[in-house]
Amino acid sequence: MKKLLLCLLFLLIPAVSEAAESLPPTLKPEAQHRDHAYTWETRHEAVKERHRNIKPEYVFIGDSITHHWAGEPADGFGQYGKDSWFRLFGPHAVTNMGFGFDYVDNAYYRIQQGELDGISPRVIILMIGTNNLGHRKDTPGACAANTRALISLIRRKCPSSKILLLGILPRKEKDLIDAIRETNRQLSRLADKRHVFFSNPGLVLQEGNSGTLRKACTMDGIHLSSTGYSILADELADLLHRMDPQYKGGKVPRPAKIDGMDPDQVHLVAIGDSITDNYRKDNLPCQDFLPIWKKYYAPYNAFNAGFNGNTTDDVLARIGGKGILDHVSPKVVQIMIGTNDTGRGNTEEETFNGICRVVNKVHSKLPHASILLVGILPSDIYNWHVAAAAYPDKKFKRDMAVNDRLARLYAKNPFVTFLDIRDVFLDGNGKVREELFCDPAVVVIKGKKAGPLHPNTEGQRLMAEAIQPTLARLMKKHSK
Structure with a gap:
């Protein structure tokens, strides 16, 4: 009987420890059905299936901005930046864990439900929160608190992985400029520069210091164009080179000739x-x-x-x-x-x-x-x-x-x-x-x-x- 109770106690430890870390009241872990362009549950299962068969070196967690980029699991949704995605990750195994219209809450639920189970990527890239601010109208403090909880969950699931937290990118709505800047300021404080690192690539995508995306970098003022993805990829390649000595991406394959020359x-x-x-x-x-x-x-x-x-x-x-x-x-x-x-x-x-x-x-x-x-x-x-x-x-x-x-x-x-x-x-x-x-x-x-x-x-x-x-x-x- 004592052995049975001891076994049950050990089984309960993960659940108890997660519950002991109280979640922010604004965080609501749940599936999402706002985006009708794809089936959320189907993509969720595709990610878990991929991780049962492939152990990625990198995963990229995000919303539609990530989902639209390229990579696997491919579902015919987006793929607007294939060239830059290939240049960024070409020689490496990587999973695109972007889900269109996700809040931080939905990403939390996905990971809670097993998307990172059984894998240990060297770097996990996290770029999410724009829908919390732009759609649900969360405050910067709520968005940052939710992201802190998400990072804590990722750290428990993949304790040896480094996390590259990216700032929320600029949007077309001028009334969100201050909220995005304040959120990014709070997000930057989550970096300890040992396990969690922060970068704000939106600074190279915006027009001057306007707080809005440059026209060439976006399709609709929110989502990136192929040009925007290319510029973002170049910034991320520099960051990954500094974070991961095993990173070999960031370049196209060496051509035999350039204008007829070696x-x-x-x-x-x-x-x-x-x-x-x-x-x-x-x-x-x-x-x-x-x-x-x-x-x-x-x-x-x-x-x-x-x-x-x-x-x-x-x-x-x-x-x-x-x-x-x-x-x-x-x-x-x-x-x-x-x-x-x-x-x-x-x-x-x-x-x-x-x-x-x-x-x-x-x-x-x-x-x-x-x-x-x-x-x-x-x-x-x-x-x-x-x-x-x-x-x-x-x-x-x-x-x-x-x-x-x-x-x-x-x-x-x-x-x-x-x-x-x-x-x-x-x-x-x-x-x-x-x-x-x-x-x-x-x-x-x-x-x-x-x-x-x-x-x-x-x-x-x-x-x-x-x-x-x-x-x-x-x-x-x-x-x-």
């Missing part, structure tokens, strides 16, 4: 939009750009990383999702970006901040490379199909103002050289020299010739000649 042979990377991408063209007479590239860039073993239509956020996404800088160690990175930002109606401040983000990201990826930042070229985009075409003078002034600010910012920066070549494309009266642009000759929109935006053969040659002395000086510096 990646180790690349000494110059030219990042930009169509103006840089156009160097691949050899269309006579007004777009014969390839010979210019071969003369001024190819001798430096240059990789053309320009892409038609790119904005600053697109460049960040290609760095984070496509991994365009993953396997190169260039001496110099040339950056010429921003004209599509203002073309789409971004403000001077937004464009300036976007360019600075690109520069900072390149420098963090390639700290030993010199950065040659070329200013936005003058343009006069009448008759184009973008927002700024309605006010081409405003775009021109905005671009030149951005250049002026960049010149002041980087005037004494040891890693960044700013080069403003506007004078090449302006006449003595400060007007755009249309004869140096190909658009009026080759682009027709709604039956009308488009205004000057892309240099023609002569303009591209003059541009390369203007850049060459500074580029040569920076390349020579690395040859010493």
